[in-house]
Amino acid sequence: MTASDGAAPDLVWFRHDLRLSDHAALLAAIRSRRPVIPVYILDDSAGDNWRTGCAARWWLHRSLSALTAALEATRSRLILRRGAWDDILSALVRETGAASVHAGRLYEPWADAKDRAIAAALPVPLHLHRTTTLFDPSSMRTRLGTPFTGYTPFVRACLAGDTPAPPEAPPKHIPAPATWPRSDTLTAFELQPSDPDLPRALAAVWTPGEDGARRRLATFMDSALDHYDTGRARLGAGGTSMLSPHLRWGEVSPATVWHAAATAAGHRGPGLEAFQKEMLWREFAIHLLRHHPDLPDTPLRSTFTRFPWRHDPDDLRAWQEGRTGYPIVDAGMRQLRRAGWMHNRVRMIVASFLVKHLLLPWQDGARWFWERLVDADLASNSASWQWVVGLGSGSAPYFRVFNPVLQGERFDADGSYVRQYVPELARLPDAFLHRPWEAPADVLKNADVILGETYPVPIVNHTAARVRALDAYAPFGRPDA
């Protein structure tokens, strides 16, 4: 028997912070010197109409499994429950006689009201901690006291303030309660995708959980960080950190990543600076969502609610399934389906293609990404789509239309990315890989490509689509006009 046995426990409610290291809520509970009961509650109604997508649910399943194992290694447990957050928490407090609840704060539009309601309903205090961001997205303000609208001033403010606090080590010991409440099984969460092939494809790329995150971070530090400023343009694996899903689920804290990078980059070079600025895009998106609750659905420029989006289910489906006839677009969309992830450069290319070449609503693209990305995050996803359409201040101007051929040739010059995800084009020579419709008949024949049969003819002509997009967007003008 330890001193803590029999005392009222604290609940540590895990949400978007599925880790033991640098976890402010967990550490606060341990410092209270009470027994700790770690809890995860699956509430499918919590995200309003943004229920966790299928790829992200796969990730969550694996991450919860990893967190359970990590807690059991410290002789603790993870209590799983399915149901409404407030109901389950009230029940758990009642069952366990908990003295308080500690959790990481969320910044989604619905989170505040929900947490306030929970706090009001609970007979014990709900303590919220910052576990998912480097800076506090609520308190950051311009000199005028207004929220930031542009990325650059936001970055200046981040870098002018105190550097993020260094991460804290994981607890060596998590005091256990005398008795554990009952737990659902992970299987009962029904997080596995209906497509039986998806888990194998995802598992080939990803290792969800804190250990997987730590390995991914270490690999990135060793191999790519120093040249990140130029190397991230490479579309094949190895140029980027691929930490986004680990950060999304909080398997590693942003402070851990930030400080690891700053320490590992032996010389403070452009690689480190570029990487930290990417992390600040993530913070900026959270800041934006914090102050624009309708960011996921509603254009930041209200005039765009009247934009004449086309409605063409066939074109939308061709885009989703990666058969637009533009190899770089199709490669990206197929990487999304197979790996639950896409290189950021390609996200911009395919997004531009949807909203410019096809004139289809960005909300449809955002929804598809939401369903298919393992790193699907409401803030980053929404902000990025708005950025591509040209809706935020400082975002892409309306006349910026990516040419998928030039982008492919510039960033996938050796064709390895397209060949990996569009294997039916693999035997085309580099000169025609990104423009198969221009290949002479004998070149196509030698590569076993039959346009319109083994690979689609482009669903739109680039030049015509570009003109159409410029005509459609011009009346809506510049983003900051």
Add this chain to the structure above:
DNA sequence: TGAAATGTTGGGGCG
């Protein structure tokens, strides 16, 4: 974190 059209410059071929 564009692309395409248009403008400018300078070298080389050629009559």
Add this chain to the structure above:
DNA sequence: ACGCCCCAACATTTC
């Protein structure tokens, strides 16, 4: 030697 044209390379502007 000269003017002319072509065109690549680069810069500027326009969408």
